[in-house]
Amino acid sequence: MSKLCHLLYIEDDPNDVQLLQATLDGTDLRYVVEVVQTRERLLGALQTMKFDLIISDFLLEGFDGKSAIGIVLQKCPETPFIFLSGAKGQEVAIEAFERGATDFVLKEKIERLIPAVRRALHKAETERMRKLTEAELKESSEKYRSLFEHNIVASFISTPAGEVVECNSAYLRLLGFSSEEEAKAAKTEFLAGNHLKKPELIEMVRLEREIELANIRIPTKRGETVQVDATIIGKFDEQNVLREMLCYVVDSTKQHSS
Numbered sequence: 001m002s003k004l005c006h007l008l009y010i011e012d013d014p015n016d017v018q019l020l021q022a023t024l025d026g027t028d029l030r031y032v033v034e035v036v037q038t039r040e041r042l043l044g045a046l047q048t049m050k051f052d053l054i055i056s057d058f059l060l061e062g063f064d065g066k067s068a069i070g071i072v073l074q075k076c077p078e079t080p081f082i083f084l085s086g087a088k089g090q091e092v093a094i095e096a097f098e099r100g101a102t103d104f105v106l107k108e109k110i111e112r113l114i115p116a117v118r119r120a121l122h123k124a125e126t127e128r129m130r131k132l133t134e135a136e137l138k139e140s141s142e143k144y145r146s147l148f149e150h151n152i153v154a155s156f157i158s159t160p161a162g163e164v165v166e167c168n169s170a171y172l173r174l175l176g177f178s179s180e181e182e183a184k185a186a187k188t189e190f191l192a193g194n195h196l197k198k199p200e201l202i203e204m205v206r207l208e209r210e211i212e213l214a215n216i217r218i219p220t221k222r223g224e225t226v227q228v229d230a231t232i233i234g235k236f237d238e239q240n241v242l243r244e245m246l247c248y249v250v251d252s253t254k255q256h257s258s
Helices: 014-025 039-048 065-075 090-098 107-149 169-175 180-185 187-192 199-208 253-257
Strands: 005-010 031-036 053-056 081-085 103-106 154-158 164-167 210-219 225-236 242-251
Touching (some): 005 039, 014 031, 014 107, 039 065, 053 107, 065 090, 081 090, 081 107, 164 180, 169 180, 169 242, 199 210, 199 225, 199 242
Parallel strands (some): 005 031, 005 053
16 A cells, blocks of 8 residues: 655645546545645645645746745755646746756646656655665764774775775784784785675675675785674765775674684
């Protein structure tokens, strides 16, 4: 069963309200719609309810969609906004999008409304999940950064190509390096000796952004291996390109041998 969708419809013509409801009733969408006609009612509705989608006529008596979208963008900019209008002309549609509308549908082409509604709801949910994921990753990254700086766990930062950018003293002790420079010089040997350089794991980091690996073995300076559990967090640029990996490893040799 689909999620119940709370819609706000800004419209002063009762016939157009009935048309919208008839159009929605012909789908599998579960919805509750609130209708407002004035600026005051719009402000009151936005104050008392969080809507999943707002639909508005472009031209209203005493109030218009241009003013409405300005209010919505100020009060709840994350809520998708669709103009459902009888006003024709390319200029009207262009103005609607310039003002921040998610979509523009002509009332005489009402059959195009439902696809527009589905797109808008999907886009809003995708954006909500993206922001939630970013917030969770930020919290996780800050937590692990504290572990890094306080040497609580062995930690290092590398590029996807395998270059060690930074590491802490716990990491140096775990692998037997005497300095960070020595650890950086051994980057190729280190990353080639475990699974971190495998393309499929790099791809996992790109897709999942944070992964956990258990019972992997990495070589020490002396050529021996140590068994660790690892957490790897990807760091991405504004184009969503993976730039660095924050890696936190815990010696699990004793844990798994006991």
